[in-house]
Amino acid sequence: xxxxxxxxxLRKVYHSPAPFAAGAGGLVAGALGRKRQPRPQIVALDGxxxxxxxxxxxxxxGPNGAGKSTTAGILTTRVxxxxxxxxxxxxxxxxxxxxxxxxxxxxxxRPNLDFSLTAFEILAFHGAYFGQPxxxxxxxxxxxxxxxxxxxxxxxxxxxxxxxxxxRLSIARAMVHDPQVLFLDEPSAGLDPQTxxxxxxxxxxxxxxxxxxxxxxxxxxxxxxxxxRLAIIDYGRSIALGTPRELKASxxxxxxxxxxxxxxxxxxxxxxxxxxxxREVRTTENNGADLYADRGGSLIxxxxxxxSAARIELCDxxxxxPSLENxxxxxxxxxxxxx
Amino acid sequence: MSHKAFVxxxxxxxxxxxxxxxxxxxxxxxxxxxxxxxxxRVMVSSGFMPPEYKSLLLPGIMALSMVSAGxxxxxxxxxxxxxxxxxxxDRLLAxxxxxxxxxxxxxxxxxxxxxxxxxxxxxxxxxxxxxxxLSLETPVAFVLVAVLVSLFSAAGGLALGCTVGQAxxxxxxxxxxxxxxxxxxxxxxWSALANFPILQKLVLLNPMVYASEGLRGTLAPQFPHLSLxxxxxxxxxxxxxxxxxxxxxxxxKAID
Numbered sequence: 001x002x003x004x005x006x007x008x009x010l011r012k013v014y015h016s017p018a019p020f021a022a023g024a025g026g027l028v029a030g031a032l033g034r035k036r037q038p039r040p041q042i043v044a045l046d047g048x049x050x051x052x053x054x055x056x057x058x059x060x061x062g063p064n065g066a067g068k069s070t071t072a073g074i075l076t077t078r079v080x081x082x083x084x085x086x087x088x089x090x091x092x093x094x095x096x097x098x099x100x101x102x103x104x105x106x107x108x109x110r111p112n113l114d115f116s117l118t119a120f121e122i123l124a125f126h127g128a129y130f131g132q133p134x135x136x137x138x139x140x141x142x143x144x145x146x147x148x149x150x151x152x153x154x155x156x157x158x159x160x161x162x163x164x165x166x167x168r169l170s171i172a173r174a175m176v177h178d179p180q181v182l183f184l185d186e187p188s189a190g191l192d193p194q195t196x197x198x199x200x201x202x203x204x205x206x207x208x209x210x211x212x213x214x215x216x217x218x219x220x221x222x223x224x225x226x227x228x229r230l231a232i233i234d235y236g237r238s239i240a241l242g243t244p245r246e247l248k249a250s251x252x253x254x255x256x257x258x259x260x261x262x263x264x265x266x267x268x269x270x271x272x273x274x275x276x277x278x279r280e281v282r283t284t285e286n287n288g289a290d291l292y293a294d295r296g297g298s299l300i301x302x303x304x305x306x307x308s309a310a311r312i313e314l315c316d317x318x319x320x321x322p323s324l325e326n327x328x329x330x331x332x333x334x335x336x337x338x339x
Numbered sequence: 340m341s342h343k344a345f346v347x348x349x350x351x352x353x354x355x356x357x358x359x360x361x362x363x364x365x366x367x368x369x370x371x372x373x374x375x376x377x378x379x380r381v382m383v384s385s386g387f388m389p390p391e392y393k394s395l396l397l398p399g400i401m402a403l404s405m406v407s408a409g410x411x412x413x414x415x416x417x418x419x420x421x422x423x424x425x426x427x428x429d430r431l432l433a434x435x436x437x438x439x440x441x442x443x444x445x446x447x448x449x450x451x452x453x454x455x456x457x458x459x460x461x462x463x464x465x466x467x468x469x470x471x472x473l474s475l476e477t478p479v480a481f482v483l484v485a486v487l488v489s490l491f492s493a494a495g496g497l498a499l500g501c502t503v504g505q506a507x508x509x510x511x512x513x514x515x516x517x518x519x520x521x522x523x524x525x526x527x528x529w530s531a532l533a534n535f536p537i538l539q540k541l542v543l544l545n546p547m548v549y550a551s552e553g554l555r556g557t558l559a560p561q562f563p564h565l566s567l568x569x570x571x572x573x574x575x576x577x578x579x580x581x582x583x584x585x586x587x588x589x590x591x592k593a594i595d
Contacts, residue, residue, distance in 0.1 A: 014595070078431065079595045098341070102434045112428040116355040116416075122429075125354075128347035129433035173429065 002054030002210050003089040003103055003180040005075060011083035012045040012070050012236075044070040046236035047084070052214055052229075057207050059227030060216040061324060063334075067236040068216035069109055072185045075214070076106045088181055102130070105174035109185040111166035113158045119145065119169055120154040123176050130177035137176070144172040147202065163190045171199065175206065182206060184215040188222055200226055220324040232328060239331045244324065251330050252279035253294040254322035259303065260288040262313030271306050275299060284333070288316075292330065296321060344435040345443055351430075352447040356412070366411065367455045371404045372462060378526070379467045394472045395562050397463045398555040399525035402488060404459040406523075406550055409452030409492020410499060410516070413444050417500030418508060421592045431593050441497055441589040445582070448493030449486075456485060460558075473558045480567055484553035487574040491546055494578055497585030501592045523547025528555060530563040546581075549573035 045067045052058040060068045073079030075086055077097045086093040088100045114122050120141055127137025145151045148168040158166060167190060174182060184203070188196040203226060207213050217223050223230055224244045232240040232247070240247055248254065261268070264287045272281050272291060277299065280292040293299055296319040307314045320326050329335055356363060379396050382388040420427035430440050464471050475481055503511045522542045524532075529552050532539035542548050553570035555562060565573075 073595065076432065078428070078593075098434050098436060101432055104432075106428075106432055108425070108428060110425070112425040114351075114426050114429055115424065116358070116426075117351075121354070125347060125351050126429060128350065129344045129430065129435075131341065131343040131347075131434075 001180065003212055004054040005050070005052035005058075005086075005088055005181065005212065005214060007048055007050045007071070007075070007084065007086040009084035010045050010048040010050075010071065010074060010081055010086055012043075012067070012074065012079065013082045014042040014044055015040070044236055045074075045081075045084075048233070048236060048238055049084075050231055050238060050241075052212060054212055055207070055210050056228045057203065057213040057215070057226055059223045059230040060214070060233050061218065061220065061223045061227075061230050061328075062216075062233035063218055063328075066233040068218075068233055069185055070236075071233070072106075072183050072214070072216055076104055076183050077101060078106075102177075103180045105177065105179035105182045107167075107170050107174045107182075107184045107187055109189070111163070111170050113161075113166055113169060113173070115157070115159050118155050118157055119150055119161075122158065122169065123173055126173050126176045132177065140176055144175060148172045149198070164192060164195050167191060168195065168199075171202070179211070181212045181214065184213065186217060187215055188217070188219065196222075220328075224324055230324070232324070232331065234328075234332050240327060247324060247327050248322045251322065251326045252292040253277065254326070255293050255296040256320045256326045256329060257291040257293060257296065257299060257303070258284075258288065258316075258318040258320070259291065259314065260286060260316035261307065262315055263287055265310060265312050268307060268310045268312055271310075272303065275302050275306075282333070290329065292326075341433075341435045344433045345439055348430055348433065348435075348440060348443045349447060352443070355416075356447075356451065363412075363451075367404060367408045367451075368459060368462065371400045371407075371459055372466060375400055375463045375466050379463070383470075390470050391472075391562075393467045393470055394559045395528065395555070396526065397460065397467065397471060397473065398558040399527075399551045400463055401456050401459050401558070402523070402547065402550040402554045403520060403525045405452040405456040405485070405488050406492045406495070406520075406547060407516075408455035409448045409489055410496040412451040413448035413493050413496025414500035414503070414511075415508075417444065417497070418503060418505055421501070422505050427593075437590070437593050438586060440593075441586055444500075445490070445493040445497055445585075448496050449489040452489035452492045453485060456489070456554075472561065474560070475558065476560065477557060481554075481557040484550075484557050484567075484570060484574070487571065487578060488550040488553065490578050491550060491574055491581065494581035494585055495546070498581045498588060501585060501588035519545055519547045524551040524555075528552070528563050529565055543573070546574065546577035549577070 048067065048071060060071060062068050070079055074081050075088065075093055077093060077100055081094065088103050091099045093100050117125060123141035123144055124137050127140055132140065145154050148171065150165065150169060153165065158169060171187065188199055191199060203213055227244060229243055230247060231238045269281050269283065269289055272278055277295045278291055278293045282290045284290055300317060304314055325335065375396065378388065379393045383390055383392055431437055499511060499515065522545055529548060532542065549570045552565040553574065556564035556567060556570065
C-alpha cells in the first residue's frame with residue numbers, strides 16, 4: 001500500500017522566534033509569571049498546498065527560513081498548524097495523530113537521539129515503541145547497524161558519536177518500523193561526501209520498495225540528484241513545482257550570466273537584449289544585471305565589446321549553467337546560496 | 340491507546356534507571372540518611388533532643404525521600420530531554436497519544452518514589468535503633484497515603500520538569516524545593532507551628548505538609564497529626580492540580 005501526502009492552504013504563524021528546525025523546546029514563555037509583552041508574529045508558512053504522490057521521492061527546496069522544516073514538522077505531528085489541513089494517506093495529520101505516526105518515519109534536522117541509550121538499544125527500543133516482538137526488533141536493529149556501518153559501535157552510548165554517525169543512526173532509527181513515508185529534514189547536512197553517497201543509495205533503495213520519501217534540502221545538487229519532483233519554497237509559499245528537468249527547462253534560456261558594471265546604464269542593458277541567445281535582462285543591485293540566455297561563455301566577448309564601446313567598465317562576470325539555482329534566482333531575484 | 344508503546348516506554352525508563360543505579364541510590368538516600376544520623380542519633384544521644392524525636396522524624400524523612408525521588412526522577416530527565424537535543428522526540432513520535440508519554444513518566448516516577456519510601460524506613464530504622472516506635476495499625480490507610488504521596492511527587496516532577504528550563508534548575512531548588520521541604524513538616528509535626536499562627540495556616544498551601552503528616556499519622560499515630568481525611572483531601576487536590584498543569588505544560592513543550 002503506497003501512501004501519499006497532501007496539504008491544503010497550510011499556514012503557520014509563530015508567536016515567538018521560530019524554534020530552530022521547528023522542533024526545539026525552549027523556555028515556556030510566561031512560565032515564571034512575566035508580564036506578557038506584545039509578541040512578534042513570524043509567518044513561517046503562508047498557504048502552502050502540495051501533493052506528494054504515493055511512492056515518489058519529493059523534495060522541498062528553499063533557503064533557510066523558507067518554511068521547509070515547519071512543513072515537515074506539521075506533517076509529522078510535531079508542529080500545530082495555525083490554519084489549513086494536511087493528510088498522510090487518508091489520515092488527517094492533526095486529528096488522527098496515532099494513525100499518522102504509524103505510517104511515518106522521521107529524521108529531524110538535528111540528531112535527537114536518546115543519549116541515555118547505546119546505538120543498538122536506540123534501534124531496539126524504537127522497534128518496541130512500534131510493538132515489534134523482541135526477536136524481530138533485535139534482528140532489524142542488527143541489519144540496520146550493518147547497513148549504516150555502525151556495527152562496531154553498537155554497544156556504545158551515542159553521546160560520544162561524531163555528527164555523521166549520529167545522523168546515520170537517526171536515519172537507521174527512522175527505518176526500524178519500516179514506515180510507508182520517510183521524512184528527512186536536511187539529511188546530508190554535515191555528512192562527508194562518501195557518507196552522503198551511501199545515504200542517497202539507501203534512500204533510492206528504500207523508495208524502490210514502494211515507499212514515499214519527502215526530503216527538505218537547501219542543497220541543489222542533492223535535490224537534482226535524488227528527487228523525482230520538487231517544490232521550491234520561499235517565504236512559506238511554493239513558487240515552482242515539477243521534475244528537476246522541467247524546472248530547469250522553465251528558466252528562460254537556462255544559462256544565467258551575472259554581471260556587474262562600474263556604473264549603471266539603461267542604454268547598455270537594452271543593447272544586451274539584442275544579442276543572439278539573450279532571453280531576458282534584469283537589473284540587480286550595485287549596477288548589476290542578470291542575463292538569462294541559452295548560451296554562456298560565448299556571449300562574454302560580445303558583452304565586453306558592447307560595454308567597452310559604451311565606456312563602461314565590466315567589473316565582474318559569473319556564468320551559471322542550467323541549474324535549480326538559476327530557477328530560484330529567476331523566481332526570487334536572490335541566489336539560493338546568498339539567502 | 341497502544342499498551343505496547345506504553346510498556347516499552349516504561350521499560351526504557353527502567354532500563355536507564357538500572358544503568359544509573361548507583362548514582363540514583365546515592366542521590367536518593369545519602370542526604371536523608373545523613374539527616375537521620377545527625378538529628379536522630381547525634382542530637383538524641385547527646386541529650387539535645389528527646390528520644391521520642393527518632394519516631395517523629397522517621398515518617399517525615401520517608402515523606403522527604405519519596406517527594407525528592409519522585410520529583411527528581413521525573414523533572415530532571417524531562418528538563419534534559421526537552422532541551423536543545425530534543426531527545427524525547429523519538430517517544431513523542433511513538434504510535435500513542437503524547438499524553439500517555441507524560442502519564443508514563445508519572446508512573447515511572449511513582450514507582451521510584453515508592454521504592455525510595457519503602458527503602459528509607461528500614462535503613463533509617465537500622466540507623467536509629469533502639470527506641471524507634473513505628474506501628475502499622477491501619478495498613479490500608481498507609482498504602483493509600485503512600486500512593487497519594489508518590490503521585491504528588493511524580494506529578495510535581497512533571498509540572499516542574501515541563502516548566503523550568505535547564506538554566507533555572509538551581510533556582511527551582513532554592514525557590515521551590517527548599518521552602519517546600521523546610522515548611523513541609525518533615526522535621527516537626529504541623530501542630531508544632533501553633534506558636535506561629537499565620538505560618539501555620541500558610542503552610543497548608545504546601546502539599547508536602549499533607550505528605551509528612553499523612554505518613555506520620557499512619558506510621559507514628561502517637562504524635563499529633565492532621566486527620567486522615569484532611570490528608571487525603573489535601574493530597575488529592577494537589578495531585579489533580581499538578582497533573583492538569585503538568586499535562587498542559589507537557590503539551591506546550593512537546594508541540595510548537
